[in-house]
Each structure stands twice: as C-alpha cells, then as structure tokens.
Amino acid sequence: MRVLIVEDDTSLGMFLQKGLQMEGHSVAWVGDGDAALERAATERPDLMVLDLGLPKRDGVEVLEAMQGLYRGMGVIVLTGRAQVEERVRCLNLGADDLLMKPFSLHELTARCRALLRRREQYADPSLRSADLELNRMDRRVTRGGRPVDLTVKEFSLLEYLLQHRGRCCSRAELLREVWQMSPDAGTNVVDVYVNYLRRKLAVGGDASAPVIETVRGGGYQVGRAIDAPGPPNSTCAHPVPRMSVSGPTLAGARYGA
Template identity: 40%
Template sequence: MSILIVEDELRVRAFISRGLTEEGFRVRESVDGAQAQEMMRHERFALIILDWMLPGLSGLDLLRALRAKQDTTPILMLTAKDAVADRISALNAGADDYLIKPFAFEELLARIRAILRRVDNRATPLLSHADLTMDPTTRKVVRAGVEIPLTAREYALLQFMLEHAGEVLSRTRIVQAVWEHDFETFSNVVEVYIRYLRTKVDTPFATKLIHTVRGVGYVLRSRP
C-alpha cells in the first residue's frame, strides 16, 4: 500500500516518511504540486498526504484539480491554517480529512487508518494467492487457516509480491518499491527478507509459494 507525501518542508516530510515506513507502508515523496501531479500520472496511491502551502501550485489547488478530474484518491490535508473557514474550504474542495500542524504522529496515523478503513469498506478486496490471504484493512495474514505474524517490513514485501503474484520481480524493483532506495545501497537486503518470509510463509507448509528465478529475482506462485 503506497502513500504519497506532498510536503516541501524536509523536516516534516522526513518525520512522516520515517514513521509510515516503520508502520509498513510504502512511501513516495514529492516537494511540490507539479511533481506530485507527474507522479500520479504513473502511479496509483492508496492515500495522499497533502500540504496546503506548497511552492507554485498550492495543495488546495492541486486538490481541486484532482477532484475536477474525478480522481477519488483519499487526501489528508496538512496545514498550519487553523481557521474554521480554511478547514471548510479544504473539506468542501474534496479533502477526506484535515490535520493542523504541529501534530503528533500517532494522530496522523490514526487519521490515515480511519480514512483507509472507510475506503476499504467501500471497495478494497483482500489480497490472496493459493491459500495465502492478506487483509489490508486489519493487516492480518493467514495461510491455510493459520495466522502469520509479520514485521512491518516483511508485511510490505509480502504485500508487494501479492499485488504482483505470478510476475517475476527483480531485486532492484523490490528495493525501489519496498525500501524506496537504490539497489546498490541495499545489495543483500532482499535476500535477507525473502529468507525471513520463507521461514514464516513457506516452511510450515507443503506447497512453497516464494520462488527464486535465478539471475532475475523472485516470484510468488504456487508452482516451482
């Protein structure tokens, strides 16, 4: 599940990004509205955290532009503006929620999860392959009726593989999607976490789902 942070203040952006990554979300970052628009042309996001005061195209203008195109991606507005009129403007423009700076990360996370629950209740299906199921709403992973506890990073990796089940994923692509870093920086991290996942998702079961494609990467499928 990917979240886009559109925030020009490096300190705030890094604070949110670090916290969400630790919670198992895949995070993408943008410093202004124009860059965010370009990213949205190529990627889909589960939610956008959008700062109001951005250089160039403001967050409110970006919000209005997205809603004018019938883009229903959930949007949580962040701003130092605390007047009732400002909150009304953001909500009337199509924001799903509004959080005033400064804020506690715990409140931000709670609001994000509340928004995602509302969206999930409308449409989001379970992710599944063979006898493995992941519920993005509850973050519960079950295989053959057995619940599998995962760390935040293991969950993010498995979610990415489930979203692309049957597709061979290169190590570079996995690192960029799950860790948001260049492959060279995390040269062996994929192997380490694939091993962790196999121990939990495959080892206790007869049918193995996580397979290595030599020289290419990994694939989630029910056949070798």
C-alpha cells in the same frame, strides 16, 4: 499502504516520511504541486498527505486538478490556514480529512489508519494468491487456513509482492519500496527475507507449489495477475529509481507551519 507526502518544508517532509515508514508504510515524498500530480498519475498511492502552501501549484490547485480522477486515493490536508472557508473548500474538492498545524505525528498516523479503515469498509482488505491470504486490516496471514506468524518486514515484503502479483519485482525495486534503501546498496537483505518467507509459508501449504518464485533476470514474483491473461513474464524489469531520503531522528513529535 502506499503514501505520498507533498510538503515543501524539507525538514518536515523528511520527518513525516521517516515516521510513516516506521508505521510500516511505503512512503514517497515530493516538494511541489506539479510533482504531486505526476506521482498521483503514475503511481496511484493509497493516501496523499497534502500541504496547502506549495510552490508551482498550491494544495488547493492540486485538489482541483485531481477532482474525480482518483477515487481510490485518500487525501489528508495539512494546513496552517485559519480560514474556515478555505478548509471547507478543500473538503468540497475531495479531501477526506484536514489536520491543522502544529500537529502531532501520532495524530497524523492515527488519522491515516482511520481513513484506511473507512475506505476498506467498502473494499476487500485481503490479498490472495491460491491458498495464501493476507489481510491488511488485521495484519494477518494464512495459508491453507493455517495462520502464518510474520515479522513487520516480512509482512511488508509479502504485501508488496501480493499487491503486484503476476509481475516480477526486481531486487532493486523491493529494496527501494519495502526497505526504502538505495537500489545499489550492495546488500542481500531481499534474498534473505524471501528465504525467511518461503520457509514460513511452506508450513501447511503445498510444497510443490512455492508461493514466491524466482524469475530469471533478477527478481521475485507471486502468482499471476488477476487481470493478465497468458503466462507470467519470464524477465524482470528494473524500474527507474525514485528519490529516496533518510529522515532525521524522530525527536519531538510536533511540527508547525
């Protein structure tokens, strides 16, 4: 799941980013309301974890600006405000859930999973390409009806490629989005894990039709976009890097306002 954290407290933002990354999510973090709206418009995250007390534009104003625009995006509001009227207003503006500060990281991650389950009751949780199917709810992968046993990181990599099927994903993009590493980290971990996936996905599948193709220009691609006519792209774009930060050690699981 792609998560956007909107929190102006640097230590809390880094803590939440690290904790949700450890749950296997792709997590971005911004520190003000204007940046939150920009990211929501350009990246369409699955979930926004939104603090109310923000600079430039507070959380309530963010909810007002987003109202009716991003129906597929869940919103969990973090607040230390005790007023019932304020919390009710957030729910009326489209927030799916609220969490009072101080809160437990375990409770936040559980609420994220619960929200995802509720939303996926009304959407297909599976990603497919030819005879390959990945179920995000059950975290299960099959090819040709046969189960494929993947590690957490292998699953995350395949999930990202399937979410962007039909488009070349550069090594830099995969490093940033799947490993939360700098695009210039100087590592071949992407190629290593693609090879792991290819070996595992070859079992029970059509060896003449590889699931993951190498694209000239420095990246990888799965299948063809569902809504994209014509042949797949033959070149690989390199997106502009986004902010990447490393969180502090997850020692202590509660944070207050």
